[in-house]
Amino acid sequence: MIPKMALAPDTDQHVSWAPDREQRTGVAASVRGLGKRFRKSRVLEDVSFDVAEGESLVLLGASGSGKTTILRIMAGLEQPDKGRVILHGKDVTDLPARERGVGVIFQAYALFPRMTVEKNIGFGLKIRRRPRKERRQTVDRLLKLVQLEEHRNKYPWQLSGGQQQRVAIARTLAYKPQVLLFDEPFGALDAQTRVHLRREIRALLRQVKVPSVFITHDQEEALELGDRIAVLNDGHLEQVGTPDEVYNHPATEYVATFLGAANLLLGVITNQAVEIGSASLPAARETRRFREGQSVKLVFRPEDVCLSQDANLPEGCRRLANGVIEEVSFVGAYERLNIRLDLTHRHQAQNEAPLYQVTINTPEKMTGVPIIVTRPKPDTNAPRYKAGDRVAVGLTSFSVLPNYTLARR
């Protein structure tokens, strides 16, 4: 059981756990053009990003995408082949880990097993030979901050995973780290604890205002923890942006598909619209950066699809094509529909009665392009759909990406 943790407010004097020399605005940490090879295989290629003061940045990527290597390079546990690491304006690329003043929260927390909670937290000050009184005060304040006062004399193995994590954070805060680096902080925990703990950490970080870098492969975690998200794929950055930017305006197909579900359709730019088979999606703004006739990919989220049983789609919803509902399934809070789009037939003229041409009666005859649509659990008077219903399909939001996946590298 996880006790509910309300973070202790800084009642006595306000204590900042960010470094003293910090300038309140500006860049806290940045990496420039990082490159790294392990034997023959390239792990990182030209990775650059900044972490602003007080910001939390999430490095999101599949396993093997190089995110751990970036973290280890920033911490000084690994040397890059190329590129620089800059912390508060100082190039630390050639400094050993212990001179960088970064706080690393390891995946399994790496608490010292032979030290009590108190001693773990005080370790950073002890090796810095700070006076005993200062050490005790700092440890007391930190224990209060992470709500572990009654556990101060326990050993790490006597604590729950969440408590251990808080000790690990407090241990780094004690020496006012320039930046906090979290290595898959919730990987070792069950789903429920994970959600709980990341809210705690988010609240804690808001309070201590230390810039942080998280690495994770969990997109939900990334969206919730990050002020900004950097999506890594195979050693290079695909996109860096706010959760809203990367989710709603993915720059690449990889970002679109890695962060949540996405439907992808191949199309061609024709007359300020995306032409997909026989369908044509008007998109004057989205197609501006493409030339006429260019091959593109239309990317849209399952929840950005609107449906209608007559030809009238709601306001703000651009008509894409007609389709037939193939399957309806309830997934907890929302409803998922598998729809086959009819893209082989001519788009209807204005006021023309919809002609439904998709045949899905038997598996052999299945035609049309499958897409996935989700929508909130319909309330009682909303139209219910069932398999076999014919619907008009429109989009409220979508992205148009160049279709050069194959050409890339």
Next chain:
Amino acid sequence: MKISSLRHVRGFDVARPVSIGLMLGIMLPLVILPLLSIFVVGTRKGPGFFWASLVAPEAVYALKLSMVTSFWATVFNVIFGLLAAYVLSRYDFWGRNAVIVTISLPTAIPTAVAGFALLALWGPYGTLGRFLFPPEGKHQLMFTAYAIILANIFVTFPLAFGVIKPVFDTMSRSLEEASATIGATRWQTFWYVTLPSLRGAIVGGALLTFARAVGEFGSTILVSGNVAGHTQTAPLYIFAKYNSGEIGSLEAANAIAIVLALLSFVIFSVLFFARDWLEFETQEV
């Protein structure tokens, strides 16, 4: 440790008493009875004679010498074992595997050969000894207590290393990495983080080394000179008493053997029963 066994048959399982009995039956003539007979022979002339044998000056000196030389050999081998385990688990270098094999070699070499090897190097006519400790010179390394320590070091060389190295290998690197990112120097990390995790292995390796060194005979008899009251360790004393043919010498030899047997019994009991405590120290929760 909790032991559970799978149930194979209905009702009474005869395999249990039979297999336990078989094991003890094999151990009895091979190990248990020979050990017991030491006690029988050592005490058969009565407690008075037994006590007199123990406190005989040469016997006391032999036991003391054994303890002291084994102690210093243990101290050396534990420190060296730590160093070697650290180097071999942290650095990769050309010839690393050859070094690992070489460290383990002394266990396979007959102890008499080990003694001869030391003589061949340090003895008055040895390859180095002829220059450092010439026969006409004042100082000799061989035939002193130092030679006994050298012999003990040689034959127990891999024991502490063998216990410490696996703990080093399995120790999570992230502890040392965490310590470094917190700001500790290499030495602080070793002292505050690495060493405490090795406490169990160090105690275990030391006890093992000490137990083995106390019982060492083959190499010691060659390098020590075996002078009673001077360079005679407890095992050499026992051997000398057996060979002397005096009345009661057999019983006197066995009295010392009883001490050695009890000592190793205590050491291995500690190793076994303190295992949970020692392992608790190495586990990473």
